[in-house]
Amino acid sequence: MPERMEHADAQRPVVLVVDDAPSSLGMLCDTLEGEGYTVLVARDGDAALLRLELVAPDAILLDAVMPGLSGFDTCRLIKANPALAHIPVIFMTGLSETPHVLEGFSCGGVDYVVKPLRAQEVAARLHTHTRNARMTRLAREAVDVAGFGVLLVDARGRVAWRSPQAELWLQTMDGVAEEGRLPDPIYAALDGGTGQGFLSLTGVHLSVRNMGRVGMGETMLLLEQRSANAAAPSRLADAALTPRETEVLSWLAKGKTNRDIGDILGMSHRTVNKHLEHVFEKLGVETRAAAAALATGHVF
Known part of the structure; x- marks a missing residue:
């Protein structure tokens, strides 16, 4: 079981639970609230899509079989929207046959848990997928800084x-x-x-x-x-940095230490040091300040 998530100084992560019988998920919702999540509930696919017009949760727990729009079709609509496509969708359903599991992944789901649910297991899976999605989003958006x-x-x-x-x-x-x-x-x-x-x-x-x-x-x-x-x-474009080197440089330009960058990108600070050595060599600079200046558009 992952560590309990502490959010004294950060916004609580939000999970949207979509199920036509939410009363049966009381234990799951209580567990997630106890783990530090804010839990939103929708009773069907259409209601979920309406909620997603107002808030982009950190993850979605989605039943596959519901009246009206199925969970599979709901997931396809979510993944077709560029503003929502990054949100991890975890299916939770009584459908356990291989074709159903394959459909869940083919329409964009990242995981598939079969009812009856084990609340602690779902929370552990949710924690992993939420963390991975957040780190991926931060890493991708970081290149904008450069x-x-x-x-x-x-x-x-x-x-x-x-x-x-x-x-x-x-x-x-x-x-x-x-x-x-x-x-x-x-x-x-x-x-x-x-x-x-x-x-x-x-x-x-x-x-x-x-x-x-x-x-x-x-x-x-x-x-x-x-x-x-x-x-x-530009000098920066001509350096032909790799995507990972660009991510490291962008966080450097935001004033992050090597240890901070390692925590954000999921690597050791020694690996960050090695990436920065390559960045400095490609840019033809010798200091962190010079590399940061190039990344923020300053001219030498």
């Missing part, structure tokens, strides 16, 4: 995830014909394999770096804004 935007594009060319900075840039571009679709010129970066190219789109001039596959058939693109008459990529 002046980059991040796009994850799935095997069918749809946006699987985008960082806040990338979202702002996409909103200013022409060519976004439908939700989840990129402007046509960006697809050239996907077709060209790893490497870097430059795009001039309406209102925004971007460099687009294809970082290759990052798992589950997704491709990572790093975006950086350039001035309209820039003749060459």
